Amino acid sequence: MLDRLAAFAGAFKAPGELRWHVNLSTQVTMRKGVLLSNGQSRGGGVSARLYDGGIYGFAAAPSDDDDAIRTVIAKAAENAASVGGARRNAPARAASEPGEGLYDYRSERPASSAAQRVRILKGLDSLIREKYPDLVNVDISLSSHASEKSLATTEGVRTYSYVPRSVLSVRMAVEANGGLVDLHNTLGGFGEIQDQSFEPESLLAWLDDLHEELRRKAEGGQCEAxxxxxxxxxxxxxxxxxxxxxxxxxxxxxxxxxxxxxxxxxxxxxxxxxxxxxxxxxxxxxxxxxxxxxxxxxxxxxxxxxxxxxxxxxxxxxxxxxxxxxxxxxxxxxxxxxxxxxxxxxxxxxxxxxxxxxxxxxxxxxxxxxxxxxxxxxxxxxxxxxxxxxxxxxxxxxxxxxxxxxxxxxxxxxxxxxxxxxxxxxxxxxxxxxxxxxxxxxxxxxxxxxxxxxxxxxxx
Amino acid sequence: MTALHDAAVEDFCGELVALALAKGASAAQAQTRRSRYFEMQFDNRGPDLVRSTENEVSALTVFRDGKRGAASLNGRSKEDVAAAIEAAMASAEAGVPDDANDVADAPSLPPSRHGPESADRAQMAAGIEAFLSRIRAEFPLLRTRDCLSSFSDADVAFANSHGLRQKERRAAYGFTAMFMAKDGARTTSLNYVDSSRFTPFVDPFQSAGLERLMIETTQSLDRKPVPQKFDGDVIVTPECLASLLGPIVNALSGAALFAGTTPFRGKKGQAIASPLFSLSNRPRDPQSPGGADFDDHGVPTRDLDLVAKGVLNDYLVDFFFSKKLRLPQTAGASNFHVAAGDMSLEDMIARTKRGILFSRFSGGAPNAALDFAGIAKNSFYIEDGQVRHALEETMVSGNFCELLRNIHAVSAESVDYGSGSYPFVAASGVTISSK
Incomplete structure (x- = not known):
């Protein structure tokens, strides 16, 4: 993809960038044992942006074939021109140190399957509701997001990145004086689901801490303003x-x-x-x-x-x-x-x-x-x-x-x-x-x- | 696949359903949204970005043995379609069986069309120029940033394996202004409006309370804290009410009922607010761009009086939770309206012994009990019936259930944002404090 973008970057009539960009995500959410969402999404395409007469023209399309790339470049130029150089006196963009390199943080482990993701939630839900029977509600979500990009600029930058992140969230609610009280915490961060330690048996201490803090919060009071x-x-x-x-x-x-x-x-x-x-x-x-x-x-x-x-x-x-x-x-x-x-x-x-x-x-x-x-x-x-x-x-x-x-x-x-x-x-x-x-x-x-x-x- | 690539949007989502069934799904549904978007972004100096985008997003949900899986994709490449169907099937295979997992049986509506055929870009540009000219002439201390004049146009089609088919096209203009006042070292908070309608914003000042907000922003250059902590009144402005309603309507949802965490449990038919307060959901309002003819399950939407003269008539229960909770479906898309009252804003202020004109809430997410605490931004102190000064570093704390019950006036004036309309609402019993 990067080579194809690079070939088209020469077609710009003003300084700019051509970007191929895909966001990939998975999401599983469970409330009291019921799966409320269970799926994944992929959204991507190409965009062109150019800086002409102090105006940015930008266009994007949800595909990446050659026709789509030509079209977004032409539309970006047309968009910039459509307001007639409204900022002709604007300065040129500042020079910057050109970036380079391929930054692929894709996991080397096999991708987590839908079955593995649901199993983590089912295991956590059973564990939590059995261990803490006082809870009114338990919400658990497991999500991942990865951003994959190739970028070619008119000034010769060629770069690629794949940056993933994944998060496990648990929210517990209990009845307390003055109404319901809830508390949540999250785990995870950089990397894909298979790179994290989300197995229920490894989270016992973390869950105990969350439940204990919820118990204390339920007994707690309002702040003094x-x-x-x-x-x-x-x-x-x-x-x-x-x-x-x-x-x-x-x-x-x-x-x-x-x-x-x-x-x-x-x-x-x-x-x-x-x-x-x-x-x-x-x-x-x-x-x-x-x-x-x-x-x-x-x-x-x-x-x-x-x-x-x-x-x-x-x-x-x-x-x-x-x-x-x-x-x-x-x-x-x-x-x-x-x-x-x-x-x-x-x-x-x-x-x-x-x-x-x-x-x-x-x-x-x-x-x-x-x-x-x-x-x-x-x-x-x-x-x-x-x-x-x-x-x-x-x-x-x-x-x-x-x-x-x-x-x-x-x-x-x-x-x-x-x-x-x-x-x-x-x-x-x-x-x-x-x-x-x-x-x-x-x-x-x-x-x-x-x-x-x-x-x-x-x-x- | 070439035929699929070139198919009409309704045929494409119908084909996704057929492909899922062929792969072993017992039921399936798909919604495809093809959108075109155009915006001109500008500040005091004029446009700085002209942006146009196209997209097509399809959301596929498949069912197998009472289990549900989903995948979404954009575009129509053979590989992406096959990957989405495979991913949805794998998710369903891994899922948890539930009696509520199913596609809807509902009447198919005739295809509908809302809004203009295409953007009038000349009128959009004229609106920007009118807006900036007036700011230069009347509000020289105001600075604008990332203001948008936009046009969105989307075809949405739905199909499911029970033969339900829906299609609507909805196009609307949008106008968003972000602004602040600056005079030397004196700087105000950001203020903004965001509204939509079916006709171009030729004079943006005629909509969404923009002129009032710009006057208030300029007046906010001189700010003071409240003299001391007190329990008093708030006159909630329409723009503030729009944001405060979010946690309240979430607490009225089927999801909150199922969680058992909402303070409105078991309150249907009971008074939950002052008799002066009426809230309705009007997704079918023909004048409003913010509605939808059908929901994500293809079920035709309907208007609903949610709270009538303070009494909770019904909850906002969508298709899934209607089956889960064995309640009638009442919701699927939202476009909220709070009924106007009969008092002028001027009279509401005149009757306020001590309180604030509460213009924007910047606060933490309310908890399950609907307690809230946050900063009163762009707001003003009121004492003995008069607006005294703009506020700085002022916190507002209370509870939304109490706030609804303590409403004692609703204004005759109301602001229509295109995705909801709201009056000024006065209520008592809020703690107001500064440092």
Whole structure:
């Protein structure tokens, strides 16, 4: 496929990219032993994008024969021309280091069969409902997603990648005072289902932990609304890095007016905070997501966003880099064959410090230890929020009763200045995340535990 | 296979069913959606992307010995079709038998057509220019980003092994605007509208409350927290109500009833909301692009009064859960409408002792009990009947069941987004706090 794309890349009349892109996924979900979904999907095709007169023209079709490739190239040119060079004064896209190479992370093991996938769920469901008879509901899902791409650009980039990820999710619900209480957790990450340890007998301790945390949550109480001293465990530090800082520092949003544009070179965080968006599989090579060349053909390299508390860099496409005088580092990504590349994060993380988790908890008289997040959102003001599904009160330096679901928020560039401790143990969040911004996209998020002040919602 | 490649969309999905039966399925269904999409993306400086895509996605579900398997594919290559059928059959073979696994028996509708034949791109471009001209003239502090003027056109065909056949074509224009205000170092939150209709957005300001939102966004440059934590009123705006309804209608679904996790269990025929609140699902509304004539099982959709004057009339039970729960099927596609009331927004504000105009909820996913907590974005503090100031870093916490019961006013004004329409709704008993 790559050779065929390369042959056609010469047909462009303006700089651009030709991409063959297929997304493959499997999904099995079970609720109380009933299979609600059981199948797989394949969606793919070709797209062409070119940059002409400050305008991107883009076209995509769900096939990859020569006629389809010729058609999308012609339509992309026609689309760009249709608005009559509305931005003739726009700068040329920034030059970037061309990416290269084949990055095939396909498993060497035989692919999991439908029978194996269903067997995992049936085994887990039986085990959970037999072991924990107090549960009102059990939801289990096993999913995989792989993105396979070939990219040829008019500037000579030729690259291929196959990047898989798979996730097991278990949600349990129990009756409690004040209504039902539920809690979920995920396992997995980089690789295909056959690369993971999802066999029920290997998950006993993990399931016991989830059930015990649910039991404590059912006995727990509402948070007291307001500003509190908290310890955010690594799962929340990862989503903090992504939502609160990462989005605010995406250059397309900086051009739209993000507050980050006013703070380059300034202290926006405690000097203990160094935060970046990392290429490959991140600094430790263990993130749930891998990327080496972006969808504009730029070689991916690490971007240090905050260095010892100082805001240093933004995340760029070639277009935003030209507008802001920066050098692109491979952040232009597309989710599907029919999607254009957008400025996106990759593996975004706070780097580890030197503090111990026990010391952080011990330093708080009255506050919260927050362990797991649900969803999150960011804003151009750097105001962020994320849902918290699992956490505990801290009283006199010790873990107390569990809390019910809540939401935390803050203004990142204020909140990060309140960080007093950064943990010495780095972890990637759960089994990886999905980010929504016109298109969904797979991302990695990680960090150590941190101690800071944050606003908590609640009725207590 | 050449014949299959060139077949009409309804013949192609019928052929997928036939191929699955030939491979040993006891029953099968297929839905094929052929879509064409065109968009112009723009910001204050004009268009920056013109994008057109085509796609065709077929979802095949097969049944064997009471078990179900599924596969979807796009395109029609011989290899992909064969792989999808094989994958669906393998999934069914591996599945769990269930009496609810079956294809539907339902009447086949005449093919239908909704919306225009083709996009009027000149009108779309004129709408963008009108939008940007007005922003330049009246809202100089507003910055727009990733705004879209779009046209989507899809043929959807359905076939199953009981002889059910459906087909509809639905085309609509879309308009999405994302914007914020910036004045020096002062920056507001992002605000946005997203709406669709059958005619071009020649003047986007005439739709979806856009002018009100742009005025409010500019006013949000000067923000303050609430003076102190209090339990008060919220006047939920139409755009906020659209997002808050999601968890509520999920809790009314057959899936939630089966899980046993919804607080609305056993509440059919009972009051679950204020008598001022009525919610209906109108997938067959001929004026609304957001509907559908039939669902993913080929069953014709129907309009339903879900909550009438506060009383829960019915749940949203789709084909599978109607069989699983032995309840009538009531849902399959959604297009929600909350009935307008008789009070003006101005009067609702004037009657508010202490509360907020709640314009956007940015919060964690509500739990099974429907407790919620999140940030009130683009929102305003109200005291003694007057809007006092825009809010920053303000959290709103409550419970959706209580919120529905505590509704005490619904506005006469309502906003139609094309995929639902909503008024302003005032309710009490929400905890509002700042840091």
């Amino acid at each position: 307001g500003l509190h001293d908290v310890v955010l465990d690594s799962d929340l530090a990862g989503i903090l890095a992504h939502e609160a800082i990462g989005h605010t520092c995406e250059a397309d949003l900086v051009l739209a007016g993000s507050i980050a544009g006013d703070h380059v070179g300034g202290m926006v965080a405690s000097e203990k905070i160094t935060l970046g968006d990392y290429a490959g599989r991140g600094p430790d090579g263990k993130s749930s997501f891998a990327i080496h060349v972006d969808d504009e053909g730029t070689a991916c390299r690490d971007v240090t966003i905050i260095e010892n508390g100082v805001l240093r860099n933004f995340l760029h496409s070639r277009q935003t880099a030209a507008e802001l005088g920066a050098e692109p580092a491979g952040n232009a990504r597309a989710f599907a064959f029919s999607d254009e590349p957008l400025v996106r994060m990759r593996n975004t993380a706070i780097l580890a410090g030197k503090d111990k988790l026990a010391d952080m908890i011990g330093a708080i008289d009255r506050g919260y230890y927050l362990k797991r997040a649900t969803n999150g959102q960011a804003d151009l003001t750097s105001e962020f929020m994320f849902g918290v599904s699992c956490g505990y009160e801290i009283r006199n330096g010790k873990i107390g009763r569990a809390i019910r679901d809540t939401t935390i928020s803050g203004v990142a560039f204020d909140m990060l200045k309140s960080v007093t401790h950064v943990g010495d143990e780095f972890k990637w969040s759960g089994a990886g995340g999905w980010c929504g911004k016109k298109q969904p996209i797979a991302v990695g998020m990680g960090g150590p535990a941190i101690k800071c002040k944050i606003t908590i919602g609640g009725r207590g």
